[in-house]
Amino acid sequence: MYNHLVAVRQPDFDFGNEEPDFDWNSMSQKEMEEAFIKIDEASDKVALELERCQNTIPEYATSFLKKYLKIDNDKLGQLGTQKVLSIFNYLEFGFEVDFNHLEINATNGIIEFSTGNFPFGGLERFFITLKAFNMIPTECFDGFSVNEIQWESDFEYDFVELKNETEAYIQKFKS
Incomplete structure (x- = not known):
């Protein structure tokens, strides 16, 4: 997962989802119909994203993320539902790091x-994704301070600011 997230942030990254090229002049009607199906599949961005998600996130992590999302979806009610794909999409494109x-x-x-x-x-x-891979976040710089992450449950946590660590962390960048 880490390698995938690093790769998609590279300027020339290519998902490799090129539309297939066909020699239309020498194709039978049946071959053309099959070619149209392949073109449709190659241009279905959601299906391609789902395939990337399934190839990147193992089943045990997907299962954990579904449990997390069930809690969120229960809160949302009729406002909408989120799926594992929404977290994957966010990590690929929305998490601006x-x-x-x-x-x-x-x-x-x-x-x-x-x-x-x-x-x-x-x-x-991001924290929940790490936990889905059985990597428990314990400390984080949130943009303002270094915090200890105290987990209250599988999905809920509190930050406890670590003032000394924050000063040392910020000092690193001043020198």
Whole structure:
């Protein structure tokens, strides 16, 4: 997932969803009908996005995200429903960050990301996505301060500001 999110943020990234090229002059009627179906499939952006989502997010993570979304959807009622695809779309295109570095060891990992849009939103969906992959966020710089993330349940958390860590973190960029 991390590699996918890094890749889609690259300037020349190509999803590789090119429309197929056919030699129409030498095709039978049946081959043309099959070609039209392939063209329709290649131009169905939602289907292509769904396929990317299914290829990127494993079933165990999808199951976790569905549980999270059920709570949100119950709150929304008739206002609308969200699906796993909405989180995937947000992470691909709406979460305006650049992923700078990933560091993993036996017990934890650090994902460094940056944005030019402070304050920025979307951390909750990012945190929930991390949890879906069994990576529990414990600390985050939210654009203003470094916070400890205290999980109240699988999907709810509170921030506790860490003043000393915030000062040290900000000082890093002043020097």
